[in-house]
Amino acid sequence: MTPVFLVTGAAGFIGSHSVEWLLRHGWRVVGVDNLRTGRLDNLADARSSPNFTLVIADAGDETAMRPLFQQHRFTGMLHLAALVSVPESFREPELNYRLNLATADTLARLCLEFECKRLVFASSAAVYGANAALPNRESALPQPLSPYAAAKLAAEVMLLGYAASYGLEAVCLRYFNVYGPRQDPGSPYSGVLSIFTDRFQRGLPVTVYGDGEQTRDFISVRDVAEYNGQALTRQDVVVGRYNVCTGHAISLKQVLAIYRELFPNAPPTEFASGRIGDIRHSLGDPALLREMLQFSAQTEFAQGLRELNAG
Numbered sequence: 001m002t003p004v005f006l007v008t009g010a011a012g013f014i015g016s017h018s019v020e021w022l023l024r025h026g027w028r029v030v031g032v033d034n035l036r037t038g039r040l041d042n043l044a045d046a047r048s049s050p051n052f053t054l055v056i057a058d059a060g061d062e063t064a065m066r067p068l069f070q071q072h073r074f075t076g077m078l079h080l081a082a083l084v085s086v087p088e089s090f091r092e093p094e095l096n097y098r099l100n101l102a103t104a105d106t107l108a109r110l111c112l113e114f115e116c117k118r119l120v121f122a123s124s125a126a127v128y129g130a131n132a133a134l135p136n137r138e139s140a141l142p143q144p145l146s147p148y149a150a151a152k153l154a155a156e157v158m159l160l161g162y163a164a165s166y167g168l169e170a171v172c173l174r175y176f177n178v179y180g181p182r183q184d185p186g187s188p189y190s191g192v193l194s195i196f197t198d199r200f201q202r203g204l205p206v207t208v209y210g211d212g213e214q215t216r217d218f219i220s221v222r223d224v225a226e227y228n229g230q231a232l233t234r235q236d237v238v239v240g241r242y243n244v245c246t247g248h249a250i251s252l253k254q255v256l257a258i259y260r261e262l263f264p265n266a267p268p269t270e271f272a273s274g275r276i277g278d279i280r281h282s283l284g285d286p287a288l289l290r291e292m293l294q295f296s297a298q299t300e301f302a303q304g305l306r307e308l309n310a311g
């Protein structure tokens with residue numbers, strides 16, 4: 001019998017690409033999503049596969065989730081469902097606690113009860129905060145600066161505690177700035193590249209907050225799906241927390257130069273004052289995960305950006 005994997009947040013940006021990776025590699029997948037920020041459209045391809053089942057439910061609702069664990073006896077779970085907006089976590093700390101921490105606990109306990117051994121958790125580079133020592137390494141002392149980051153860190157600690165206590169194979173992946181098709185450009189706090197792409201394609205000016213010299217470690221969602229899939233399905237994965245990043249820093253000015261090549265007639269960029277809470281530089285060290293999986297991010301940034309704007 002082909003093993004079955006559970007993916008929460010399946011209809012989201014990273015979720016839908018991760019589901020496709022698992023299906024492509026011959027696994028069966030049950031996706032759970034409540035469509036809070038995800039979209040059914042994202043799963044158009046996946047839903048045509050006989051190996052995919054979508055369940056519309058709240059991943060933190062134990063009553064809804066228990067029968068799924070009972071029925072499918074999952075081999076592993078990729079837990080992506082979350083409140084994903086940092087500003088929303090400031091406005092709604094209680095909801096942030098429920099969606100980003102309590103839900104992880106509920107699911108981890110169901111994993112233990114139903115012998116779903118592997119739990120891959122979507123953490124975030126946000127746990128590092130404005131940590132001065134770059135590149136961020138997993139051994140750095142985390143300094144969360146938002147309720148979102150705090151809940152991600154707390155969930156990591158809890159899952160690793162369950163690993164030590166009960167043998168749960170918890171793998172916490174700290175994603176840096178993920179970009180690619182299907183990222184929602186809907187709010188000013190969405191991934192910056194999804195907003196840039198949306199506005200350049202519509203011939204609208206983009207706004208850069210600050211001087212444009214701020215840097216990010218952008219990683220393609222295609223590489224993130226590969227990391228997720230491998231972390232979920234490989235036998236030789238070791239419990240722990242791992243950066244998911246490229247190890248290359250790119251400034252917004254460099255990003256804009258690539259857009260200008262792609263959209264030579266675009267209106268001039270507008271600059272506004274920097275936003276409170278925005279980190280100036282973000283860069284991760286990918287070595288730990290690279291050594292464990294013998295794989296590193298494949299998509300070169302300029303190429304990934306061209307593909308994003310072509311599609």
Ligand SMILES: NC(=O)c1ccc[n+]([C@@H]2O[C@H](COP(=O)([O-])OP(=O)(O)OC[C@H]3O[C@@H](n4cnc5c(N)ncnc54)[C@H](O)[C@@H]3O)[C@@H](O)[C@H]2O)c1
Pocket residue numbers: 008009010011012013014015032033034035036037038039057058059060079080081082083084099103122123124125174175176177178179191
């Ligand atoms: N995109 C990034 O750059 C990035 C960076 C760091 C961490 N992350 C983390 O990766 C994960 C996926 O993020 P994304 O960018 O794909 O966002 P997304 O909003 O596209 O995906 C999140 C999905 O979870 C679903 N969801 C939310 N709460 C749910 C619940 N209670 N029950 C069921 N489904 C629920 C949403 O409907 C959505 O489909 C999140 O945990 C996020 O915190 C993303």
